[in-house]
Amino acid sequence: MFGGQNFQNEKAIAVIKIRAKLLHAARRWLDENGYVEVHGPTLVPAVGYWLGHFEVKYFDKKAYLVQGLQPYANVFVAWLGKIYTIAPAFRAERVRTQRHLTEFWRIEVAQQCELDVMIEVQEKLVAHICHSLSKEAVEMLECFDRSVMDLEGVQTPFPKLTYDEAIDLLQRDGFNVSWGQTLDWELEKHLSHRFSQPFFITKFPISIETFFHKSDPEKPELTLSVDLLAPEGYGEIGSGAQRITEKKVLLQKMAEEKINPADQQWYMSFMQRRAFPHSGFMIGLERLIQWICKLKHIEEAVVFPRLSDSVYS
Numbered sequence: 001m002f003g004g005q006n007f008q009n010e011k012a013i014a015v016i017k018i019r020a021k022l023l024h025a026a027r028r029w030l031d032e033n034g035y036v037e038v039h040g041p042t043l044v045p046a047v048g049y050w051l052g053h054f055e056v057k058y059f060d061k062k063a064y065l066v067q068g069l070q071p072y073a074n075v076f077v078a079w080l081g082k083i084y085t086i087a088p089a090f091r092a093e094r095v096r097t098q099r100h101l102t103e104f105w106r107i108e109v110a111q112q113c114e115l116d117v118m119i120e121v122q123e124k125l126v127a128h129i130c131h132s133l134s135k136e137a138v139e140m141l142e143c144f145d146r147s148v149m150d151l152e153g154v155q156t157p158f159p160k161l162t163y164d165e166a167i168d169l170l171q172r173d174g175f176n177v178s179w180g181q182t183l184d185w186e187l188e189k190h191l192s193h194r195f196s197q198p199f200f201i202t203k204f205p206i207s208i209e210t211f212f213h214k215s216d217p218e219k220p221e222l223t224l225s226v227d228l229l230a231p232e233g234y235g236e237i238g239s240g241a242q243r244i245t246e247k248k249v250l251l252q253k254m255a256e257e258k259i260n261p262a263d264q265q266w267y268m269s270f271m272q273r274r275a276f277p278h279s280g281f282m283i284g285l286e287r288l289i290q291w292i293c294k295l296k297h298i299e300e301a302v303v304f305p306r307l308s309d310s311v312y313s
């Protein structure tokens with residue numbers, strides 16, 4: 001089926017309009033707060049550090065579809081200080097779930113700052129989006145089970161718990177979890193049911209984070225990282241971190257994690273000479289819409305979803 005059926009659907013039209021209003025609100029807030037909109041390439045030369053890249057035949061070479069702005073953000077942030085991008089990302093998610101698309105959009109923000117400042121930016125941006133939709137998307141929200149009061153009531157600062165506190169809480173709630181493991185979907189969902197507005201989990205262990213995330217100076221086994229979770233059982237909608245900007249520190253971290261610098265030449269080539277604090281985050285647009293519209297499946301948050309078993313709509 002090409003187009004057609006879904007497109008006539010009232011809910012699908014409301015999703016399209018909410019998406020447009022959401023992006024307009026995000027751009028308005030970011031522009032008014034001094035962020036410059038930038039665009040990195042969609043075809044990138046190397047896989048880098050994330051799993052699940054789509055490989056593309058690029059003449060007689062290989063290229064990959066992009067998953068995020070790093071390492072180009074290193075350059076944009078060094079040159080411009082505060083930047084954002086709104087762009088697609090691609091992940092070869094083999095399993096069809098309620099929250100994974102193979103092509104999704106991201107709102108990515110990065111700037112010369114410590115993680116605490118970046119967390120504040122993230123909560124202000126998300127609160128602004130919610131408040132704007134509560135005024136500008138009243139009619140569209142009526143198509144869903146979401147009351148405008150829920151969005152109006154989103155307040156900063158968002159609740160925060162550390163990864164250590166999250167593990168304690170899960171153990172107290174009877175889950176068989178141990179320190180150092182990733183918070184999988186079931187655990188995230190449980191935590192997310194405990195909150196009525198978006199909240200953060202901070203400081204994940206080094207062992208489950210990307211190599212270029214900065215270590216916590218007070219507890220080197222932890223990273224200066226953060227996930228943003230939606231409440232009501234929706235789970236992760238964004239993630240971010242403070243990034244290592246000193247080449248020497250990055251090489252040391254890679255040696256500790258037994259990563260061969262030769263395998264990360266692409267990333268390393270975008271390291272800057274000047275060291276400065278650099279933090280960033282990425283919010284998945286369809287995950288945010290899924291929560292805002294209280295949708296069961298992420299595929300309802302986009303009109304022509306791309307899923308592991310569907311690319312032909």
Ligand code: ATP
Pocket residue numbers: 091093099100101102104106236237238239282283284285286287
């Ligand atoms: P998850 O564990 O929930 O699959 P992740 O930890 O792999 O997500 P990140 O790499 O931190 O996700 O990506 C940042 C954000 O991008 C996520 O918080 C989410 O909003 C969005 N995102 C990531 N993968 C997908 C996907 N396959 N479909 C839709 N959105 C996604």
